[in-house]
Amino acid sequence: MVKRLSIMLAFMLLALSLAACSSGSTSGGSKEGNKAGNEEASGAAASGKADKKVKLTVWLWPGMGIEEQMKQYAAENNIELDIQLSPFADVHNNLQTALAAGNGAPDISAVEVKVIERFKSNPEQFYNLLELNAEDIESDYMDWKWKQAMTGDGANLLGIPTDIGPMAMAYRTDVFEKAGLPTDPAEVTAQINTWDAFIEAGKQVRAKANVGMIDNAASLLTVMVGQGDEKYFKPDGTMILKDNPQVKKAWNYANKAIEANITSNVDTWSTEWGTGMTKGDFAVQLAPAWMMGFMKTNAPDAKGKWNIALMPEGSGNWGGSFLTIPKQSKYPQEAYNLIKWLLSPEQQLVTFQKNGNFPSTPALFETEDIQNFKDEYFSNAPVGQIYSEAAKLVKPVYEGPDSQTVEDTLNKAITSVEDKQAKPEDAWSSAVQDIERQLSRK
Amino acid sequence: MLAKPLNRALNQRIRDHLNAYLFISPFFILFAVFGVFPMIFTAWVSLHKWNIVGAKTFIGLQNYKFIMEDPYFWKSLYNTFSIWFLSTLPQLFFALILAFLLNQSMLKGREFFRISVFLPNITSVVAVAIIFGALFGQHYGLINYALSLLGMDPIDFRSSVLGTHLAISSMVMWRWTGYNAIIYLAGLQSIPNDLYEAATIDGATKRQQFFFITIPLLRPMIIFTIILSTIGGMQIFAEPLMFSGPGGGSQGQGLTITLLLYEEAFARQAFGYASAIAWMLFFIIVAFSLVNMFFAKKLQSAD
Known part of the structure; x- marks a missing residue:
């Protein structure tokens, strides 16, 4: 018996150790980063030689659309560049692991806005860009966006803004026509100017075209919460989830949408979402600027069937990223010079024209390049003009390090209502309870 | 009189054992690095509050x-x-x-x-x-x-x-x-x-x-x-x-x-x-x- 037990234990330990090995190999990206880091260290040791090229490692995720410009800069400035692309979540996880290990972080890493909120509690892991004179270029960027990468006391700046995600409303012209709704962007904006009107239009869509107005209730909830002056936390850390009237309003409207049966119950980012986008299973997609690129790749066949108008009751911001310089970098000044050039208004315009990522530099908004920018996929809508309009309507909102946890829990709660698995009141109270419990552990 | 050969025999035995352990050591070294250490470290971490990037705070059980x-x-x-x-x-x-x-x-x-x-x-x-x-x-x-x-x-x-x-x-x-x-x-x-x-x-x-x-x-x-x-x-x-x-x-x-x-x-x-x-x-x-x-x-x- 004892022998068997020990054999069993040995096997289990072996299995565990194998599991440990395999999980190690999945983070191959960071291992490569390690290697690069070591090479760099030796490079720095030999930096006495003047002809030694500076080598910068860069972590990005696909779809950021800035690789080409980076390469161009590197070629012009005699810099060796190693751009490593990995999926969105992996970039953040690998960066976190590399920072914790104290080794293997790149010279430049892209970080999304929700994640930079978390990293702000450990600013010592990144170069303080204020020390590299980043305040010289502060006036180029939207104020609220700039502050998102700044610690609460204003002493540390972790990243320089890439794109922003102002919200607009993409809609299917064919479905709207069937439902007897206007199809011209200006008329759509005029008619669907409040969320009540949105729900009314949704009922019409359901009655006459028999499809949903929006993919799911959680999208509506998240977007509406983002329209307020505050979200879930005050800058001092107190949770205002239960007292924030905007959250309450968003929750109520999401429930109204479910009651009116105008949601399609399709999860965002699922395969069926892509199919629904192609076929028109939901009439509206609430879309930040970067969503345009996703829609084109997800539903290429729907080209010309979508159009874009302003969203009811103002805009909002969804996502957008920053470029940061982890403290492990040996070449902060070179990295900063590259970032400064790449995210200057001139280069952000190039990125927008190529990839649709909306610039974070307001000086561009009124230029002809943006105002006259039209997109074939969206029925030749003046997307440049619409999104710059939307960007001006964005109000700065404080997120807080636990914003994602709260948002995930609320989304799950509203989805359980949409799935008819819970009553709205129960879902709300258990979500609040859940959030409070989660945060008590922090 | 008897003490010396006994001692030598003991030495020989210890040496034999040592050899044997040396031969099987690769597995145990790898196992210690990839098996035992992570387990013990996990146990240690489980007594802390830790966001991996910052410092650990000890919170017991x-x-x-x-x-x-x-x-x-x-x-x-x-x-x-x-x-x-x-x-x-x-x-x-x-x-x-x-x-x-x-x-x-x-x-x-x-x-x-x-x-x-x-x-x-x-x-x-x-x-x-x-x-x-x-x-x-x-x-x-x-x-x-x-x-x-x-x-x-x-x-x-x-x-x-x-x-x-x-x-x-x-x-x-x-x-x-x-x-x-x-x-x-x-x-x-x-x-x-x-x-x-x-x-x-x-x-x-x-x-x-x-x-x-x-x-x-x-x-x-x-x-x-x-x-x-x-x-x-x-x-x-x-x-x-x-x-x-x-x-x-x-x-x-x-x-x-x-x-x-x-x-x-x-x-x-x-x-x-x-x-x-x-x-x-x-x-x-x-x-x-x-x-x-x-x-x-x-x-x-x-x-």
Whole structure:
């Protein structure tokens, strides 16, 4: 018996150790980063030689659309560049692991806005860009966006803004026509100017075209919460989830949408979402600027069937990223010079024209390049003009390090209502309870 | 007088032992680095509050106390066992039948079928999960399409607890039935043919032969597969992650223990808490293996 037990234990330990090995190999990206880091260290040791090229490692995720410009800069400035692309979540996880290990972080890493909120509690892991004179270029960027990468006391700046995600409303012209709704962007904006009107239009869509107005209730909830002056936390850390009237309003409207049966119950980012986008299973997609690129790749066949108008009751911001310089970098000044050039208004315009990522530099908004920018996929809508309009309507909102946890829990709660698995009141109270419990552990 | 040779002999023995230990040391060194150290470190981390990037704060057994009160943990425990139960029992049953069929001498092209039943096991689990996710889709899923041909309403597998568990179990079954069938097949082939011949002469039917000769003699194999699928089932991760998404669905219907562990570590940055969950999982698997072994012993001594 004892022998068997020990054999069993040995096997289990072996299995565990194998599991440990395999999980190690999945983070191959960071291992490569390690290697690069070591090479760099030796490079720095030999930096006495003047002809030694500076080598910068860069972590990005696909779809950021800035690789080409980076390469161009590197070629012009005699810099060796190693751009490593990995999926969105992996970039953040690998960066976190590399920072914790104290080794293997790149010279430049892209970080999304929700994640930079978390990293702000450990600013010592990144170069303080204020020390590299980043305040010289502060006036180029939207104020609220700039502050998102700044610690609460204003002493540390972790990243320089890439794109922003102002919200607009993409809609299917064919479905709207069937439902007897206007199809011209200006008329759509005029008619669907409040969320009540949105729900009314949704009922019409359901009655006459028999499809949903929006993919799911959680999208509506998240977007509406983002329209307020505050979200879930005050800058001092107190949770205002239960007292924030905007959250309450968003929750109520999401429930109204479910009651009116105008949601399609399709999860965002699922395969069926892509199919629904192609076929028109939901009439509206609430879309930040970067969503345009996703829609084109997800539903290429729907080209010309979508159009874009302003969203009811103002805009909002969804996502957008920053470029940061982890403290492990040996070449902060070179990295900063590259970032400064790449995210200057001139280069952000190039990125927008190529990839649709909306610039974070307001000086561009009124230029002809943006105002006259039209997109074939969206029925030749003046997307440049619409999104710059939307960007001006964005109000700065404080997120807080636990914003994602709260948002995930609320989304799950509203989805359980949409799935008819819970009553709205129960879902709300258990979500609040859940959030409070989660945060008590922090 | 006697002390010296004894001492030398002792020295020689110690040296021999040392040699032996040197020879087996590669395994133990690797095991210490990749097995023992992570386990002990995990135990150490589980006593802390740690977001991995910042400093650790010692909080004693708070994490374990929190697990006891954490409804997610209990939900994930229930889900894990429910999925394990739904997948393992039918899986082993079908595997047995498959193995029995594959072992029939009248079967033509046996090699081909043997390879075919094993093939699902070497496919990528993520690919399997994506395909099955599409099969079980609410709007464009193949299963709901078939139901609609029969005039039935589509089922939203993803949103209900049972539907999610069934879908995930079906992925597990698809991947592992063939694997277990091959193990059973090996067992079947070690059963001497004269037992069957004798039974046939005594007038036993095929069915009687199956239940009174095959199953009892396969017992060690069956126990082995049950233990393996228990350990595997406790650690189920990729299938629920792909099917229900990172949070395990709107009511956590697809949240398994390992998925919760992953969520706590990589979505909520609670590495201390995640480590505590890892240790709870370890204890659960140990407990289950002990129960399994107890029954296995009972079964074996029943002969």
